[in-house]
Amino acid sequence: MANYAKRLWLEEDLGDDYRWSYRVSEVLFSGRSEFQEIDLVDTPTWGKVLLLDGKMQSTEADEQVYHELLVHPPLLHHACPKRVYIMGGGEGATAREVLRHKTVEQVVMVDIDKVVTDFCSKHLERNTQAFADPRLTLINDDARTQLEQAPDGSFDVVIGDLADPLDGGPCYQLYTQEFYRNVVLKKLAPGGIFITQSGPAGFLSCKEVFTAIHSTVRSVFPVVVPYAQHIPSFCDIWGYNMAFSDAAQAPLSPEELDSRIGARLDGVPLHFLDGVTFQGLRHLNKMVRVALQEEKEVYTVDSARFIHGAGVKA
Amino acid sequence: MANYAKRLWLEEDLGDDYRWSYRVSEVLFSGRSEFQEIDLVDTPTWGKVLLLDGKMQSTEADEQVYHELLVHPPLLHHACPKRVYIMGGGEGATAREVLRHKTVEQVVMVDIDKVVTDFCSKHLERNTQAFADPRLTLINDDARTQLEQAPDGSFDVVIGDLADPLDGGPCYQLYTQEFYRNVVLKKLAPGGIFITQSGPAGFLSCKEVFTAIHSTVRSVFPVVVPYAQHIPSFCDIWGYNMAFSDAAQAPLSPEELDSRIGARLDGVPLHFLDGVTFQGLRHLNKMVRVALQEEKEVYTVDSARFIHGAGVKA
Amino acid sequence: MANYAKRLWLEEDLGDDYRWSYRVSEVLFSGRSEFQEIDLVDTPTWGKVLLLDGKMQSTEADEQVYHELLVHPPLLHHACPKRVYIMGGGEGATAREVLRHKTVEQVVMVDIDKVVTDFCSKHLERNTQAFADPRLTLINDDARTQLEQAPDGSFDVVIGDLADPLDGGPCYQLYTQEFYRNVVLKKLAPGGIFITQSGPAGFLSCKEVFTAIHSTVRSVFPVVVPYAQHIPSFCDIWGYNMAFSDAAQAPLSPEELDSRIGARLDGVPLHFLDGVTFQGLRHLNKMVRVALQEEKEVYTVDSARFIHGAGVKA
């Protein structure tokens, strides 16, 4: 194994002139849907890595952090989250984190690719239990169509854990002002919260899509809380935009966040997130704050930009 | 140039099983001292890059952020910094940032490698003016020897911007409890502040050296403020430990920091740092805070660990 | 597949400062024995590639050429080859070529690794039929031990298609003067012929092992015919040494070779080898001929050199 492992590398372009490579010790499983290639490989650096079309989607080493930050801030800020809608999230980790909340009664997860969800429910052991949870309804369809068909006010929290808009995929529709205004906001119940992963948010990379997603969400929702964290396997800071439908709502204090984590979650403590952590994440640096402030673009159906680059979460 | 540029790559190991590569469009200058190889190359990704022994030391794209965070927090937290001692810092950027403080009267910079300081004063245009500043005394010698010879209480701020301890270099001596207690603390005037770059501080990497440097500094200084920021060209979060010799001192509020930035610096605003930024940086995440708390190791002359890996600031 | 394929690379060191990489489109099968890692991967460049411990052993694109040159020259030069002993050759292609000769009645193939021979008989379609041929006796044991135990004069042709001596393997014993004199020569019947693959034989690489293998064989056999051919997937010229036990024997004329190819082989013509081809291969260039002439080393049990490098045939 040692010799072999030294020689098989997975290479990922991080830009035109810049790439990284990590050793693959074993290709564990491979599959293919009508939409994409799916692989699970083992690596010395990241542990097991899920690849969609050869691009790193999540790794054993840090997926926990990515998913804690996507799920727990919105659910903890909600008064009592019972019904949650997940757009994408085929890997199952987003659902896994949502289901840790004792208040949650119903999770609807809509991911286009049945081959991916089957693959992950079978091969990603950390998420197997979540896929089997009776509170989860898994639908393999377009996340937008399904959300449009739901009655207004159906959900307390809507989570955007969407496939990479790169390569001409249809996901950019799910990042537009029209979608946020005409669908997401309407499907949220009063006090509802929306969150979307928002691409790279480093001081060098935040203008790629993070700032425009922010200004688009802000053009629809009265309060938007952007925050960001370094995800090593994405090779960058990663951004989130959490939007409150209630104009009176504000970020919780560290103490209140800690108290809710203790009260609402199952017994296992969160690895990464607590009140102080969230203080750090939402105090963005000056360069990113200036970029957010100066961003004039709002994504509309006509104008949506594409993300070019690696590591966008599916 | 285009064709050539496509083919020359600088490859940097980030670990045993993990590396990255970026295109080099031109090798601008090369030199060699008794200590190391020095190169300045141009790259599409990072702009001009300074390499010591082939390892990225600083890039046009993000050196500003690294150096703002090394210099301004300690100088701004000091009541009135007049005399500053820089250990290492041969590139000149640390001195450049220090010299922006109107209170500063004397900067002593001690870097072992005259070839590096000559090279940088000539080829790094951003730092040329700093090298020529009459307040700067540049000494090419061992940073520890020079500091030992200074009278006690000579400096208001001591900055550790040290060469990579990797490869059997003598720098690890400058990260020990003995050095902090017997030299640094004594050479600081009352109210003096010490800061040292402290290696990778991500949730996956903080136990390499960051936590041990922190516990070593904390074993000597009454108050230590750790903080961290993503530096893209280091491919990780980077850590700092700022130590107050006065037990009564505490981190400033965002408002006070902003006010001091306005009052003390030359006219040009800081790009990256302000009060809110520093709020974010010093609220470390739970995983790193737990690691800091659990770290039992204190570096002593006998025990000092080596950093293995890339990107350590010289 | 397309996307995935772009990103998985198999990297092979060709020297300390020199390597190549080729895209892997699919990892078809992987196995592992007590001796080595076995993989069959698909590649756009070479078609299916068999890897032992991550090193290229044979490729769909050019294994035919390597094996034609290992098998047909000695069998065609023999008056009437009936009994053939193959040392190594676990892949099955050497046996496949031997079995094309209508005179052949018995082939004994001794390869240490049962997992490899099972793997290849199952997954290498080109060789499946050879593994099932009733004339083939496959023994998984040490090739030397088995040959020692055979009665003297048992074989008309002995073929060395041996595993890489690199990495401390025991194969170097099978390249020594003692082995050639005490075992190989004795087990050959009168008029018997021995051939061994002999490593890289380019004008820059021939001194690695080719010249010393030649001088070792020549120290035991009265007539030795060295020849060489470029094998693209080995990234070099590859050498063979064919040894006649009968001092009166000489290389055949192109016409006689062509005539024997027509008479003795099954109906399918050889792809690569004919009389003119062999003329070319055995007229080595001046640099290699001088190196052969100047080589003083003879491998003995004590002195055997190791091959360092890639591409040695298993």
Next chain:
Amino acid sequence: MANYAKRLWLEEDLGDDYRWSYRVSEVLFSGRSEFQEIDLVDTPTWGKVLLLDGKMQSTEADEQVYHELLVHPPLLHHACPKRVYIMGGGEGATAREVLRHKTVEQVVMVDIDKVVTDFCSKHLERNTQAFADPRLTLINDDARTQLEQAPDGSFDVVIGDLADPLDGGPCYQLYTQEFYRNVVLKKLAPGGIFITQSGPAGFLSCKEVFTAIHSTVRSVFPVVVPYAQHIPSFCDIWGYNMAFSDAAQAPLSPEELDSRIGARLDGVPLHFLDGVTFQGLRHLNKMVRVALQEEKEVYTVDSARFIHGAGVKA
């Protein structure tokens, strides 16, 4: 140097899915003309390497072999070569080898790029003397235009050592039937010989351009002798086509070649070529001979194919 050298790699694509890389220890000189980028780098694998537009043109390790085979076969086969025309050859090594022939009185070398010829005459020490030889006339112009302007029957030998036709360069004109018939053949004196480097000639690569160049030359000249040799730094077998204008001429015997080498050259013996070597080179293998025979294409001004790939000699 050691550390730095470990990290700078020159990467060369050998195909879409296949590349190699070699360490660069130093970038010695860089230049740029209106046509191309020119670099001389030092490498542990190949010694000094001349790069045009980042592609390997010649290396210290094996340029001698490439140039011996381009120059000496045609000059040795000529009855008494006095006047030689070199198309391309800017590096100077082709002229260097031509000038070793005592019969040679005049060498006209026409290379389009003055920056390259200046660069090479200054930095390639092996060729400095050739550039200064009074028998050499160096003209920086289009090789075809200059040859057209020469009186008919001006040259005994014409050598095509031409720049890579890749990337839309105009060199393909110099590989056409029209050019051979209307220019080259006419400018040769009676008994004249033409040779051209002819691209990769391995059994996997010979159909790229080698076979078509051969059939084009053969459509004009009465006798064409193809031959080929492995050039390691080109990562392939390299092909040549030597054409006799006199229908009665045939390849020399090994003995006659050796005799002429002894009689005509300066004192220093050839490293690589002798009579036996040439025997080997011109007995091509069956796969290549079949491909030559089956090739129907003749390059004309309209149809000329482009070489796609690396390593074509400039």
